[in-house]
Amino acid sequence: MLDRLNEAMDHIERHIAADIDIEVLARIAHTSPYHFRRMFATLAGIPLSEYVRRRRLTLAAGEVLAERRSLLDVAVTYGYGSGETFARAFRAVHGVGPAEARRSGVALTSQPRMTFHLTVEGSTPMEFRIVDKAEFRLLGYRTEVPIVHEGHNEAIAEFTASIGTERLARLKPLSDQEPEGIVSAVEPLDGSQRSEGSLAEFLQGVVSSATAPDGVAERVVPAGTWAVFRSEGEPPEAAQYIWRDVFGQWFPSNAYRSVPGPEILSAQPTGDGTRMNYELWLPVEHTG
CATH class of the missing domain: 3.20.80.10 (Regulatory factor, effector binding domain)
Structure with missing residues (x-):
């Protein structure tokens, strides 16, 4: 199950700039959308939608700081229909807007890519x-x-x-x-x-x-x-x-x-x- 869950995480990473289809993720993990959301939230500590949002804006922040493309181009690449909606989402995660981040070089927040691993603990079976x-x-x-x-x-x-x-x-x-x-x-x-x-x-x-x-x-x-x-x-x-x-x-x-x-x-x-x-x-x- 953990291998399939990590395959779903790979799919998220490959399609992070697009809409993430929970039905596709559930099929990859060989489970239901309900159970996939439930297990992800329990293991990760945050809802799937919030993880995707944070990852998307982490990668977007890298492009903002690189200054190779306009802010609007970066916004469109990561699924935001306007610079204004991108700026609001960016500020919600990083505490500053993208233009301010580009000007001042302030510290931004990073959401690492998640993978899941089985930790074997003790020798007491679960009854x-x-x-x-x-x-x-x-x-x-x-x-x-x-x-x-x-x-x-x-x-x-x-x-x-x-x-x-x-x-x-x-x-x-x-x-x-x-x-x-x-x-x-x-x-x-x-x-x-x-x-x-x-x-x-x-x-x-x-x-x-x-x-x-x-x-x-x-x-x-x-x-x-x-x-x-x-x-x-x-x-x-x-x-x-x-x-x-x-x-x-x-x-x-x-x-x-x-x-x-x-x-x-x-x-x-x-x-x-x-x-x-x-x-x-x-x-x-x-x-x-």
């Missing part, structure tokens, strides 16, 4: 199972939160506190299937972006076959296949590392890809309560 699950409902309380890859998520903490233990306790008896008990579910709002700070829908509640009581949100989830991963550790990093390892290691080496849908996390305290047992449910499909 997972594949589950075919009938249609179910997520019942609970929901809001929008920014994605935080590592460390405390203040928005989630504040929202969870605002729900209160009593309201969650009233929902718990409606939990009638896996994953059991109170769970949280997240779903990036643009369907594929996973960059730091991008928005996701967050729901805290239960997985159930019942309909939602008054005042409780309901999300009907269609039947499908789920990859289920287990981990134990200190919150919140242990939970966040599951996502990192699944997208960075498991997907590239297994014949599955992610599909749109909620990502459900069950967290149960263990021992003295300083550590948690986590179970992460991700909607997937087989690539075979």
Whole structure:
């Protein structure tokens, strides 16, 4: 998978001045456009569109500084229809306009070309199972939160506190299937972006076959296949590392890809309560 992903990166580099077709990239990587965007954002830390924009303007900056062509010629070469739109995009990345950069020789920002490599870590296998699950409902309380890859998520903490233990306790008896008990579910709002700070829908509640009581949100989830991963550790990093390892290691080496849908996390305290047992449910499909 990583070899095919790097072939897609080569394609981006060869066509950086043109429109990049996500369908073509997905075919090169032997996956879906959704999964390609999702995996790229997770591995690279920025959305694909932002990487392409930064690379395009990095190469454009080299031509601006070389002073061999007019600024308008450089703008047109890299897909900008006018000098004004090129100047705005250039300033957004480099902090100065192209004319100013050419005059003063100020320091500009460079986006290196990305390649992906597999890093082998430790000797502990990743525990997972594949589950075919009938249609179910997520019942609970929901809001929008920014994605935080590592460390405390203040928005989630504040929202969870605002729900209160009593309201969650009233929902718990409606939990009638896996994953059991109170769970949280997240779903990036643009369907594929996973960059730091991008928005996701967050729901805290239960997985159930019942309909939602008054005042409780309901999300009907269609039947499908789920990859289920287990981990134990200190919150919140242990939970966040599951996502990192699944997208960075498991997907590239297994014949599955992610599909749109909620990502459900069950967290149960263990021992003295300083550590948690986590179970992460991700909607997937087989690539075979």
